[in-house]
Amino acid sequence: MKKLTLMVAFSMLLQLAFAGGLLTNYNQSAQYIRMLSRNAALEIDAVFYNPAGLVKMEDGWHFAFYSQTIFQTRDIDTQFPTLNSGHYEGETTIPVFPDVYAVYKKNNWAFSLGIGPVGGGGTAEFPAGIPTLEVPFSLIPGQLAPLGQIDPALAVNSYDLEMALEASSTFWGIQLGASYAVNDKFSFYGGMRLVPSTNTYEGVIRNIQLNGVDAATWLNGASSQVATMAGNLNALAGVPDVLAPILPTAGEYTLDQLVGAGQMDPVQQGQIEAGLQLMGLSSEQIDAMNLNQINGAYVQAAPGFASTAQTLSGTAQTLTGTATQMGDKEVKTKQKGMGFTPIIGFNITPNDDWTFAVKYEFKTKLTLENETDVDDMGLFPDGAESSNDIPAILAAGVGYRGLDWLEAQLSFNMYFDRGVHFGNNIRYSTLGAQVHRDIESNYTEIALGLQFNVSNNFAFSVGGMRSKNGVTPEYQSDFSFSNSSYTLAGGIMWKITDKLTFDAGVLNTFYQDDTVAFSHAGVGTYNETYGKTTTSIAAGISYSIF
Incomplete structure (x- = not known):
């Protein structure tokens, strides 16, 4: 209440x-x-x-x-x-x-x-x-x-x-x-x-309070989550740069094959697959794609990832600024x-x-x-x-x-x-x-x-x-x-x-x-x-x- x-x-x-x-x-x-x-x-x-x-x-x-x-x-x-x-x-x-x-x-x-x-x-x-x-x-x-x-x-x-x-x-x-x-x-x-x-x-x-939690605490927490999302999207926007060195020799391989050959670790595979899922691709589609196809998809999606990351970064800053306004305020005057x-x-x-x-x-x-x-x-x-x-x-x-x-x-x-x-x-x-x-x-x-x-x-x-x-x-x-x-x-x-x-x-x-x-x-x-x-x-x- x-x-x-x-x-x-x-x-x-x-x-x-x-x-x-x-x-x-x-x-x-x-x-x-x-x-x-x-x-x-x-x-x-x-x-x-x-x-x-x-x-x-x-x-x-x-x-x-x-x-x-x-x-x-x-x-x-x-x-x-x-x-x-x-x-x-x-x-x-x-x-x-x-x-x-x-x-x-x-x-x-x-x-x-x-x-x-x-x-x-x-x-x-x-x-x-x-x-x-x-x-x-x-x-x-x-x-x-x-x-x-x-x-x-x-x-x-x-x-x-x-x-x-x-x-x-x-x-x-x-x-x-x-x-x-x-x-x-x-x-x-x-x-x-x-x-x-x-x-x-x-x-x-x-x-x-917001959602029953101190408003400043909640807003700072939300800002941190949104900033993390922005960082992840920026990382996805940079995937083509990461893949560029191995494309000439591994362009025809799938992600599973690359991990099996030791040319990519499972963490990198998970991050690339997460980005492909954000593009709307299913797990079956992703498993069938080779690195050239994956790189092409990322080249098209990178500008959108970068733009969204920039928007989320601004949102995170706004949330942090709003949090500073949610503290206790006092007035005493005559x-x-x-x-x-x-x-x-x-x-x-x-x-x-x-x-x-x-x-x-x-x-x-x-x-x-x-x-x-x-x-x-x-x-x-x-x-x-x-x-x-x-x-x-x-x-x-x-x-x-x-x-x-x-x-x-x-x-x-x-x-x-x-x-x-x-x-x-x-x-x-x-x-x-x-x-x-x-x-x-x-x-x-x-x-x-x-x-x-x-x-x-x-x-x-x-x-x-x-x-x-x-x-x-x-x-x-x-x-x-x-x-x-x-x-x-x-x-x-x-x-x-x-x-x-x-x-x-x-x-x-x-x-x-x-x-x-x-x-x-x-x-x-x-x-x-x-x-x-x-x-x-x-x-x-x-x-x-x-």
């Missing part, structure tokens, strides 16, 4: 965005997890969702800490015909996904701080690997098929390998800003988010960078019942630089830089609080993915083609959240969200894929005291499977289907000092 372990968290490749666009984590509070719609929030998590609305909080200090536990599964089903298995399952578990908020409100001003992972935050584990990394090895038996025609004992019937790559990716967001109320109805916000980002990768590819996100926001509260809010996050320019210790795979050259920009976001919300027992919020997000360069599709790059990961339209989300106030200090909430990506088939691959989805959420709010509040919630995202067609030379067109689900459980407290 194949043992293939792959743990991956490429921020550019296997992106770990859990509730948000292609790269952004929008799940930044327990209130969000229980409602899904917070763009018109006036509570402390408005630091992230509606910072201009913070001026509606009471004067004083406000603090909050929330944490989520996130589970995500990924399923990849491929029809690529040479793989040992076409089904791959991935799993991501994040025990702690924290958010910290602090607000100081005084008169018309509110100053705020927010800290949380705005991108990444976890590790993805694929116990069976992913197709793109396994495909090259799965093609080896087919590529070596001609060896079986040379000698059936050299036929390659199976491959096997182990891969292990453990990676982590965290893009922290440290947000500072100030909100100002122009009057009772209108306020605005200006702030900046620092995004210190780190990816780490440590992994190996090892124990590559990528680091810093980005900055300017943020502005506006909040309008025409009366106590309604809230209208808009927030715009500018594109985060982010460049990551490799700090590489080992890179046998050639993936992370030391000192190389790569762009990992985070798209701009437009967030708008409407909140209604006109009933004592009900609060409703409607939120809309647009992630400006078309303004970001996502590079080339890794699957095609492995085939030597350059196919850009195009975006057809921007990623959008629309969510409705309802909070039912059972009493003055207790409420439960529900929420629903529709997310629609705008990627093209050229964007998708097993390294990085995006699925449109539906999300459902629910939870509670318990106001323990006037100053202390507890929030908890759970959400589940149901992604729509996406099937993409690929083309591979020698294999043709095949389909690959991507699917995933995400579950998040959150809890946290907020505390105020009036």
Whole structure:
């Protein structure tokens, strides 16, 4: 059985965005997890969702800490015909996904701080690997098929390998800003988010096998056998030169007669007969041939023997060169960078019942630089830089609080993915083609959240969200894929005291499977289907000092 372990968290490749666009984590509070719609929030998590609305909080200090536990599964089903298995399952578990908020409100001003992972935050584990990394090895038996025609004992019937790559990716967001109320109805916000980002990768590819044997050992052994065959054929191509000295006196004799007369030893006889058999002659025919006839047959066959020997010599060298590539490989690197996100926001509260809010996050320019210790795979050259920009976001919300027992919020997000360069599709790059990961339209989300106030200090909430990506088939691959989805959420709010509040919630995202067609030379067109689900459980407290 194949043992293939792959743990991956490429921020550019296997992106770990859990509730948000292609790269952004929008799940930044327990209130969000229980409602899904917070763009018109006036509570402390408005630091992230509606910072201009913070001026509606009471004067004083406000603090909050929330944490989520996130589970995500990924399923990849491929029809690529040479793989040992076409089904791959991935799993991501994040025990702690924290958010910290602090607000100081005084008169018309509110100053705020927010800290949380705005991108990444976890590790993805694929116990069976992913197709793109396994495909090259799965093609080896087919590529070596001609060896079986040379000698059936050299036929390659199976491959096997182990891969292990453990990676982590965290893009922290440290947000500072100030909100100002122009009057009772209108306020605005200006702030900046620092995004210190780190990816780490440590992994190996090892124990590559062919026919259940170490691949390098097997290839070197096959090379030795093929080289021996080439030497034997070269020797047969030289038979006319060996026979030339004795032809004038022994041309009419058979091989048996020559051996009997002591003019040829049995080993030479066996080698000459083996060559004649390669020409398709039977033992009876060979026994009846004299040396002149044998020499004539070899003169005609010698160029073919020499040409085949040359081909086999090249094959032997190729096998030896391939064997050197089958050794264990290791990668150990870290990528680091810093980005900055300017943020502005506006909040309008025409009366106590309604809230209208808009927030715009500018594109985060982010460049990551490799700090590489080992890179046998050639993936992370030391000192190389790569762009990992985070798209701009437009967030708008409407909140209604006109009933004592009900609060409703409607939120809309647009992630400006078309303004970001996502590079080339890794699957095609492995085939030597350059196919850009195009975006057809921007990623959008629309969510409705309802909070039912059972009493003055207790409420439960529900929420629903529709997310629609705008990627093209050229964007998708097993390294990085995006699925449109539906999300459902629910939870509670318990106001323990006037100053202390507890929030908890759970959400589940149901992604729509996406099937993409690929083309591979020698294999043709095949389909690959991507699917995933995400579950998040959150809890946290907020505390105020009036």
